[in-house]
Amino acid sequence: MHISLSCLSKPILHGYFRSSCSWRVRIAFALKGIEFDQVPVNLIKDGGQQLTDQYKQLNPMQQVPAVHIDGIILSQSLAVIQYLEETRPGPRLLPADPVKRAQVRMVSDIIASGIQPLQNLCVLQKIGAEKAQWAQHFIQRGFEALEPILKETAGKYCIGDEISMADICLVPQVYNADRFKVDVDQFPTIKRLNQTLMELDAFKVSHPSCQPDTPADMRA
Amino acid sequence: MHISLSCLSKPILHGYFRSSCSWRVRIAFALKGIEFDQVPVNLIKDGGQQLTDQYKQLNPMQQVPAVHIDGIILSQSLAVIQYLEETRPGPRLLPADPVKRAQVRMVSDIIASGIQPLQNLCVLQKIGAEKAQWAQHFIQRGFEALEPILKETAGKYCIGDEISMADICLVPQVYNADRFKVDVDQFPTIKRLNQTLMELDAFKVSHPSCQPDTPADMRA
Numbered sequence: 486m487h488i489s490l491s492c493l494s495k496p497i498l499h500g501y502f503r504s505s506c507s508w509r510v511r512i513a514f515a516l517k518g519i520e521f522d523q524v525p526v527n528l529i530k531d532g533g534q535q536l537t538d539q540y541k542q543l544n545p546m547q548q549v550p551a552v553h554i555d556g557i558i559l560s561q562s563l564a565v566i567q568y569l570e571e572t573r574p575g576p577r578l579l580p581a582d583p584v585k586r587a588q589v590r591m592v593s594d595i596i597a598s599g600i601q602p603l604q605n606l607c608v609l610q611k612i613g614a615e616k617a618q619w620a621q622h623f624i625q626r627g628f629e630a631l632e633p634i635l636k637e638t639a640g641k642y643c644i645g646d647e648i649s650m651a652d653i654c655l656v657p658q659v660y661n662a663d664r665f666k667v668d669v670d671q672f673p674t675i676k677r678l679n680q681t682l683m684e685l686d687a688f689k690v691s692h693p694s695c696q697p698d699t700p701a702d703m704r705a
Numbered sequence: 706m707h708i709s710l711s712c713l714s715k716p717i718l719h720g721y722f723r724s725s726c727s728w729r730v731r732i733a734f735a736l737k738g739i740e741f742d743q744v745p746v747n748l749i750k751d752g753g754q755q756l757t758d759q760y761k762q763l764n765p766m767q768q769v770p771a772v773h774i775d776g777i778i779l780s781q782s783l784a785v786i787q788y789l790e791e792t793r794p795g796p797r798l799l800p801a802d803p804v805k806r807a808q809v810r811m812v813s814d815i816i817a818s819g820i821q822p823l824q825n826l827c828v829l830q831k832i833g834a835e836k837a838q839w840a841q842h843f844i845q846r847g848f849e850a851l852e853p854i855l856k857e858t859a860g861k862y863c864i865g866d867e868i869s870m871a872d873i874c875l876v877p878q879v880y881n882a883d884r885f886k887v888d889v890d891q892f893p894t895i896k897r898l899n900q901t902l903m904e905l906d907a908f909k910v911s912h913p914s915c916q917p918d919t920p921a922d923m924r925a
Contacts, residue, residue: 544850545849545850545851545853545854546815546819546847546850547850548819555804557804557807557808559807559808559811560811560815561810561811561814561815561818561819563810563814563818564807564808564810564811564813564814565807567806567807567810568803568804568806568807568810571803571806571807572803583788583791583792584775584777584788586787586788586791587777587779587784587785587787587788587791588777588779588784590781590783590784590787590788591779591780591781591784593784594781594783594784594817594818595766595780595781597814597818598781598783598814598817598818598821598822599766599768599781599822601818602818602819602822602823603822603823603828607846608823611839611842619831622831626827627766629765630764630765630766630767631765633765634765
């Protein structure tokens, strides 16, 4: 049997400490107990290291994260997380019940397609001077939709009492909301879920404040 | 055994003829051979029917589509499509191989998170006068990334020779590219895949030009 060397090595996460999509992948690795290496891609330094020809080979979208795993390169955090789910043992990141799985994907996509893309770096750079208000507007709008949905679906976590991909998406988005000064007190369900989740080791060890590339003045 | 009436009735798609995310769901229904009813939500008329309190109950994001199926309401087209995949028989919309499944989700999410959200109606309305150039910029940028990825992954269709969710996302995005005057001739793989897919009945019957709510002057 031929096993390529790349399948035996640890996955490599090309990411950035403060990128919410990189954080999602770090949480998934932590929840599954998978060891991985990190290669920092500084989105600000040198005009943005994600724009180099070298990085463009990894992810033509010129965004983080990109994950080297099992001999392939995957971008798009939810594709990475669901690949881990379908190939790795450990705690489930999607529930067994099809309705709950659909709700997990719905909540994940409200964040990953409905909120985060609008406050992505390449978008804010194009907006220019008004970027803080722009990001605030779309996070506020998204959380106003998410709150009543989570009020229906949540138990201890976003969908019932099992941690899932939806929780993996929620916490980094709340971090972004704080960053852009959206008052999360307006959204009691979101706030309560975030507090509960931030008690967990997988969310703590993956936090932007304690990554290899976190600058000294932003360390916890 | 108790079977609720809602499980016996046809799914209802609340959508709009020209919405690319509604079209994705129509393609999935067609590929799976699932009969469904359509309730038009006119995004322009009356200042936008998606903004009514009644519609907000269905989808707090105030976007289409929302699908009433098996007694629940689902929004987010990829969550709906994967729910159909996991609960309905018929042709697979995701391949069996985990690497290919991941590539399908990666391509789907490049479109659903990386391109489409930036040319969504609520974003273009906020951009105002520059909206056509804005949409063009982000579709162009997205297709420049998608082309080399699809060149690697494509066979007859986006990922190998099996139709998948990635194809369901690609065709409506090419339609949007045409609408915003992005020259698809720049992207030979995207162009070739779109032409091949548009030969198929499931893509034809679901096309924006022939829906119940297509205005007379836009009918094929």
